[in-house]
Amino acid sequence: MEPNSLPATERPGESAAGLWRTFLASTLVLAASLGLLFAATEGGSAFTTETLRRSAVMRSPQPIPDLQVIDASGVSASLLERRAADPRVWIVDFVYTQCASVCLSLGTVYQRLQAEITERGLQDRVGLVSVSFDPARDDVPALQAYASRWGMKPQVWQVLTLARPGDRRRLLDAFGIMVIPAPLGEFEHNAALHVVDAAGRLVRIVDHDDPGRALAIATALTR
Amino acid sequence: MNPWPIRSRSLAAGMVLAALACALSLPPARMLIEQSMLWHMVVQMPMLVVAGSLLMQSVPAARLPDRLARWNAYGLTGFIAAQGIIVYWMLPLAIDRAVVLPATDVLKIVSLLACGALLARAFARSAVVVQLFFLGYTVSMLGSAGLYLLSTTRRLCNAYSLESQFSAGLSMLILASALTIAWAGFTLRRRESVRDPEPARMREAGPRPRTN
Numbered sequence A: 001m002e003p004n005s006l007p008a009t010e011r012p013g014e015s016a017a018g019l020w021r022t023f024l025a026s027t028l029v030l031a032a033s034l035g036l037l038f039a040a041t042e043g044g045s046a047f048t049t050e051t052l053r054r055s056a057v058m059r060s061p062q063p064i065p066d067l068q069v070i071d072a073s074g075v076s077a078s079l080l081e082r083r084a085a086d087p088r089v090w091i092v093d094f095v096y097t098q099c100a101s102v103c104l105s106l107g108t109v110y111q112r113l114q115a116e117i118t119e120r121g122l123q124d125r126v127g128l129v130s131v132s133f134d135p136a137r138d139d140v141p142a143l144q145a146y147a148s149r150w151g152m153k154p155q156v157w158q159v160l161t162l163a164r165p166g167d168r169r170r171l172l173d174a175f176g177i178m179v180i181p182a183p184l185g186e187f188e189h190n191a192a193l194h195v196v197d198a199a200g201r202l203v204r205i206v207d208h209d210d211p212g213r214a215l216a217i218a219t220a221l222t223r
Numbered sequence B: 001m002n003p004w005p006i007r008s009r010s011l012a013a014g015m016v017l018a019a020l021a022c023a024l025s026l027p028p029a030r031m032l033i034e035q036s037m038l039w040h041m042v043v044q045m046p047m048l049v050v051a052g053s054l055l056m057q058s059v060p061a062a063r064l065p066d067r068l069a070r071w072n073a074y075g076l077t078g079f080i081a082a083q084g085i086i087v088y089w090m091l092p093l094a095i096d097r098a099v100v101l102p103a104t105d106v107l108k109i110v111s112l113l114a115c116g117a118l119l120a121r122a123f124a125r126s127a128v129v130v131q132l133f134f135l136g137y138t139v140s141m142l143g144s145a146g147l148y149l150l151s152t153t154r155r156l157c158n159a160y161s162l163e164s165q166f167s168a169g170l171s172m173l174i175l176a177s178a179l180t181i182a183w184a185g186f187t188l189r190r191r192e193s194v195r196d197p198e199p200a201r202m203r204e205a206g207p208r209p210r211t212n
Helices: A016-040 A049-059 A079-084 A102-119 A140-149 A165-175 A211-221 B006-023 B030-035 B037-057 B073-088 B092-100 B102-125 B128-151 B162-194 B197-204
Strands: A068-071 A076-078 A089-095 A126-132 A157-162 A179-182 A186-189 A192-196 A201-207
Touching (some): A016 B073, A049 B092, A068 A079, A076 A079, A089 A165, A102 A126, A140 A157, A179 B030, A201 A211, B006 B102, B037 B102, B073 B102, B073 B128
Parallel strands (some): A089 A126
Antiparallel strands (some): A068 A157, A089 A192
């Protein structure tokens, strides 16, 4: 940095005309910055990727991808076939069965949801689906172990894994899940509850610590 | 004392720093910014700004086009543009995108280098009070963002864990204080060195003799 040793008249921009120019340029730059920030945050309403994704889904429901999946009993079918064969609204979450962190709380949330669905007799209207994004490790025995660990009732709660590990990217992109490998074979991922209607559209994404809202949205869709 | 002129030193330091910061976006060092919010926000991003500023300082002011400088009296336009760039890259959604999309990462590198270059010119042309205004704004923004990251239990970036967010918040607070201290020290030193020696000599010589 050099000191301002030049007299003001020799420093560019500091004449009266230059000050007007600078005023104009500053105003334009300020307007452009604010416009950019306004656009990037959807008018100041979304500062995180997660809120952006949720408001996008709420505005326009997105079709779920048609991927080949396997359930805990080893039955392989496409996701849309399973969707068409099931008239219920689904609440979908994404897990990996080795998970020792956030999916533990997701598991507890789903256990509570399962209890509430059974209690209120909603099992014909709302189904729970856990999808593994770790097809390399989550095979049928791993799914079975997961199902028995959480006491899944197959008529309420099912767990699926991808039949083709190569489909993982498509699955995650379609639901807007970001998975980051973490030490000790763990993954860091955003946990949420995804409400999928009977037509196979992702209609709402709800915080994983707000299962009551997910259930209310799901039951409202079946009315 | 130093065989190198100050401009070549700025150029060399700026190039080394820019290269190191860019290396953080490439494998294998990319792992650091992918897994640690601290490395991304408190190491790589400030490194890019400092590198841009050093590179700009290596260009003599006389070589810069007057036509552009005329739109930037007292560095005001530069300060505002730099502030816009800094605010954008503090948005969690922008940070996530830079981790996931390579094109956004390139945009981040280019814009933060430019931010540093703009700031170098702006600081060189502006009065202390304008600098203080800009610095005060940036430091309070950085500080409150740091405090928020420290105190919230909500994961703001899909790309980073809560622990990573916590350590990034803490180091953002430290960075904010360090910036303030560094600026104050630098400004005081510069004031010393540019002070007109004339009054000092006169003070030593005692009271001015009357002229009439």
